[in-house]
Amino acid sequence: MTEYRIQGATGEWEVVIGLEVHAQVTSNAKLFSGASTAFGAEPNTQVSLVDAAMPGMLPVPNRECIRQAVRTGMAIEAQINKWSRFDRKNYFYADLPQGYQISQLYHPIVGEGALHIEADEKAGIAEDKVIGIERIHVEQDAGKLMHDQHPTMSYVDLNRTGIALMEIVSKPDMRSPAEAGAYVRKLRSILRYVGSCDGNMEEGSMRADVNVSVRRPGEEFGTRTETKNVNSVRFVMQVIEYEANRQVDVIENGGTVDQETRLFDPNTGTTRTMRSKEDAHDYRYFPDPDLLPLELDDSFIEECRASLPELPDAKRARYENELGLTPYNARELTAEVEIFGRFETLLAATAAKIGKPEAKVATQVANWALSVAPGVVKSLGEEANMANATAGAQASILAMQDKGEISGGQAKEIYEIVLKEGGEPEAIADERGLKQVSDTGAIEAKIDEIIAANEDKVAEYRGGKDKLFGFFVGQTMKAMQGKANPAVVNQLLKAKLDG
Amino acid sequence: MTAYTQLGVKDIRDGVASGDFTAREVAESFNAAVASAAELNAFIVTTPDHALTAADAVDAKRARGEDLGKMGGVPIGMKDLFATKGVQTTAASHILEGFKPEYESTVSQKLWDAGAGMLGKLNLDQFAMGSSNETSYFGNVSSPWKKDGTNAAMSPGGSSGGSSSAVAARIAPAATGTDTGGSIRQPAAFTGICGIKPTYGRCSRWGVVAFASSLDQAGPMARSVEDCAIMLEAMAGFDPKDATSLQMDVPNWEATLSADLKGKKIGIPREYRMDGTDQAILDSWEQGKAMLRDAGAEIVDVSLPHTKYALPAYYIIAPAEASSNLARYDGVRYGLRDLPDGAGLQDMYAAIRAAGFGDEVKRRVLIGTYVLSAGFYDAYYTQAQKIRTLVAQDFEKAFAECDVILAPTTPTASFPLGSLNEDPLTMYLNDVFAVPASLAGLPAMSVPATVNPDGLPLGLQLVGRPFDEQGVLNAGLAIQQRVGFEAQPEKWW
Structure with missing residues (x-):
């Protein structure tokens, strides 16, 4: 077994990791107000009276955000709580107009669930693993402070204030940076399948708080640190690597790890103290008296369930079992919404063109989609006009190849021409003599x-x-x-x- | 001209509708009365133009033969806790001084839509925290009443003290109030007027500066039960902008008013017979029983065993919610702004909130912060919520045996301003009879009962089942008809 271990001066250490992923809910309006959620607008142009916490303003839950959280819970096989409640988390900060964040501490909308990550020898994951999910709760995002606009003052942008977030809390079930990376990627994939979050980490639609502790293998959990707001898979893995080694050094040098909140510096790949336990806020959580408990009825839950698409694990199994694809191809094709979307469109078009069941042409289409076509695109570089890469054109090429009219090499040549110049593949093959002789x-x-x-x-x-x-x-x-x-x-x- | 100011809501509405006088004449009378009553300090700002504009609109409608609305032609006072578009809205605080909202509260909008106009924004205890109207940043409000033989300024009650003072002094025919733990009923009782707090959720809280969200409820204050019924109809109704708003139709309370209580049972809660209650109040309670019996009702004893825990629980829950609701007053987006030289964000918060909040508000924010803090939450907040549930269950059981509960509104009559300032706990006791119905979210009303030997008004309280404002109003009407309360404060302002 290739278990991940930190080699300390005094022996081996095991890393224990839990992740709290904040995922921005895909919804046109904010969690408790009608203001728009579009990214990139001018500062303070998407702020309602409620978001700005004007006197007497009240939150009203947005049904779409609740629906998305429930669908997400279903996608990770979690318990859906028909009765949940919003709590206020109280603290003062300039990006938090209400002086509290509406969240769900005591009764989250989604309870325990599970997420499956697959063995990946290259990445150092020896076998398939189930990572437990503790809960998902729904909460408001805060606004944004801009410190670079004025020499002595900070500016506040409230566009993000009140946008719905799902906080997806894992159990401390991960044991290596690779597992954590696979977890975040898989979670992102599921969210995008479900359509409940666009998973765009660069724009901050998804960010993780990384909890790390170390221990001697098999012993009790050590003291953990929490590194806030890490916004890429690579950074999550870096944080774990750095934190685990730092903690081992601290312990082996006779110190103790402080339970604290830390910040990650992407420029140095290191973390530093943000606030210690002593400085921890007392958030004075209590049920939000402006909101009634959230009660979900059976028809709402059924509607959520019926609206779920085929999820990554099920799709992968179907690709292997029904389409006869290799495990590698099935995994690659199901990783991203865009990829399987293009694949399934091309598969349907090709099967129709050839007049065979999809299962009979799936392998050919998969090879085309995963290696042949991307190879052509890559070789053309900027010359490739991707607007020409229609499913219809590609299906025509694949159909000619299937009938033996063109060779694999000719297929590539025709596709090159299609990408560069456009045109009908059949006509190109005829006009430019790119056909095999079967005479x-x-x-x-x-x-x-x-x-x-x-x-x-x-x-x-x-x-x-x-x-x-x-x-x-x-x-x-x-x-x-x-x-x-x-x-x-x-x-x-x-x-x-x-x- | 003075005659109009003796009129109530119903008289004005009907008189305008039948053409006995114009809405403008009424508005001008009240505007003048308001202008001459500065000594009461009932208003923080006056808005004579608003009243006139609304009146003219009603008169124009009448000329066109259109419906004038439930409150057509009635000028009213608006408690300065309701956001009014373009008109300063302060909650009687320094921190909101000068704040002019760009929006209109649902309740005030409904009143304007029903044909009412605004005489001005009424003074109150700061953020509705107080029972005497002495915590306003804009000065105490005086009751128009005096204790016989003294000249001391008396408390109009609180927090809706500007409302009660103005209605009792007849400088407004009616006013809005809000009631969190008695803030409509206690001032109504202190000034010899009527006031009803409807079932929690009847009136939208949207646009009302929040004190304690789970308790705050708007209601009318006027000089008769009929006037309260009319105005409550105009104020109530489902509001999709308030998640706690009741999704129910508004009954036709005015049309269904009846003082015939045959077949009704009136419950007398034995636990409300408390030490320290004035004899005159106990006597008026007895009289109230006799009157309701006379109206056909059967009087039954009921028990509300957790009554004595209600006030302490209230003074945990309400400050807890307030401490959080008032966090938004940080000077960043509106209201008072104080940025001392070289100060950081925390210094700015501290400077603004220190200068912007009065002592009572600070006291409650501190209490609320304390009871919610780690290590104390379960001992205080959780326990208080359990008591709240028990108090509500008490009422449920009592209402299995009776239809409406009759009790005193307050344990004492009004007191001179300044006499209880050093003793917040005694001040809090003012609401001991009012708070249980607030915790249970029940409709409750105070109607004038009598004047005590000192010449000060006393009120009786009626508490009903959830949504049974009608039962409360009907019992109130039966008392009103038998009391025939005609006492008026002598004009000294």
Whole structure:
């Protein structure tokens, strides 16, 4: 087993990791107000009276945000709590107009669930693993402070204030940076499948608080630190690596790890103290008296369930079992919404064009989608006009290839032309002579010439040197300038040489 | 001209509708009365133009033969806890001094839509915290009443003290109030007027500066039960902008008013017979029983065993919510702004809140912060919530045996301003009879009962089942008809 261990001066240490992922809910309006949630607007242009906490303003829950949280809970096989409640988390800060954040401490909307990560030897994950989810609760995001606009003052942008977040809290079930990375990627994938969060970490739609502690393998949990607001998978892994080693150093040098909140500096890859336990806020949580408890009825829950798409694990299994794809291809194709979306569209178009069931052409389409097509795109670089990369065009190419009209090389050539210039693949193949010759007469003529010119090799072949078959194929293809249908060549050669 | 100011809501509405006088004449009379009553300090700002504009609109409607609305032509006072668009809204605090909202509270909007106009914004205890109207940043409000033989300024009660003073002094025919733990009923009782706090959720809280969200409820204050019924109809109704708003139709309370209580049972809670209650109040309670019996009701004893815990629980829950509700007053976006030289964010908060809040507000914010803090939450807040549940259950059980509960509104009559300032606990006791119904969210009303030997008004309280404002109003009407309360404060202002 390749378990992740920190090699300390005094022996091996195991890392224990839990993640709290804040995912911005996809919704046009904020959690408790009608203000827009669009990213990138001018500061303070998407702020309602409620968001600005004007006197007498009241929150009203946005049904769509609640729906998205419930659907997300279902996607991680979690318990949906039909009765939940909002609490106020009280603290003063300039990005928090109400002076409290409406969150769910005592009764979250989603209870325990699970997320599956797959073995990945390259990444150092030895086997499939289930990471427990503690809960998902819904809460308001805070505004944004801008410290670089004025020499002595900070500016406040309330556009983000009140946008709905889901806080997805894992159990301390991860044991390596790789597992944590796989967890975040998988979670992101599920959120995007469900459509409850766009998963855009650069824009801050998803960020993680990383809880790390170390212990001797098998012993009790150590004291943990929490590193706030980490906004990429790579950074999550860096934080864990850095924190684990730092904590081991502290302990091995006779110190103790302080339970504290830390900040990550992406420039140095290190973390530093943000506030210690002594400075921890007393948030004075209590049930928000402006809001009634949230009660979900059965029809709402059913509607949420019915609206769920096929999820990554189920899709991957179906790709393997029903479409006959390799585990690798199935995993690659199901990782992202855009990828499987394009694949399934192309698969349907190709199957229709060829007139075969999808399962019969899936492998061909998968290879095309995962390696052939991206290769062509890459080789063209900026010359590729991706607007031309329609499913229809690609399906036509794949159909010609399936019928033996074009070779694999010709398929690539045609696709290159399509990407650069546009046009119908069939017409391109015809006009530019990019078709294989399947005309047995023409091929037979060439084969006869080759056999006549290589009598010694023919004799050797017939004498038992089977390997020479490849030589004859090569000669024939060369004579046909690469345009002969290899299947026809094989068939004719076999008949002539063996016969 | 003075005659109009003797009129109530119903008289004005009906008189304007039938063409006996114009809404403008009424508005002008009250505007003049308001202008001449500065000594009461009932208003923080006056808005004579608002009253006139509304009156003219009603008169114009009448000329066109259109419906004038439930409050058509009635000028009213608006407690300065309701946000009024373009008109300073302060909650009687320094921290909101000069704040002019860009929005109108749902309740005030409904009143304008019903044809009412605004005479001005009424003074109150700061952020509605107080029972005597002595915590306002804009000065004490005086009751129009005096204790016989003295000249001391008396408390109009609180927190809706500007409302009670103005209605009792007849410088407004009616006013809005809000009641968190008695803030409509106690001032109504102190000044010889009527006031009803409806079931929690009847009136939208949207646009009302929040004190304690789970308790705050708006209601009318006027000189008769009928006037309260009319005005409450105009104020109430479901509001999608308030998540705690009741999704129920507003009954036609005015039309259904009836003082015939045959078949009704009136409950007398034995636990309300407390030490320290004035004899005159106990006597008026007895009289109230006799009157309701006379109206056809059966009088039954009921028990509300957790009554004595209600006040302490209230003084945990209300400050807890207030400490959080008032966190938004930080000077960053509106209101008082004080940024001492070289100060950081925390210094700014401290400077603004120190200067912007009065002592009573600070006291309650501190109490609320304390009871919610780690280590104390369960001992205080959780316990108080349990008591709240028990108090509500007490009422449920009592209402299995009776339809309406009759009790005193307050344990004493009004007191001179300044006499209880050093003793917040005695001040808090003013609300001992009012708070249980608030905790249970029940409709409750105070109606004038009598004047005590000192010449000061006393009130009787009626508490009903959830949503049964009608039962409360009807019992109030039965008392009103038998009391025939005609005493008026002698004009000294």
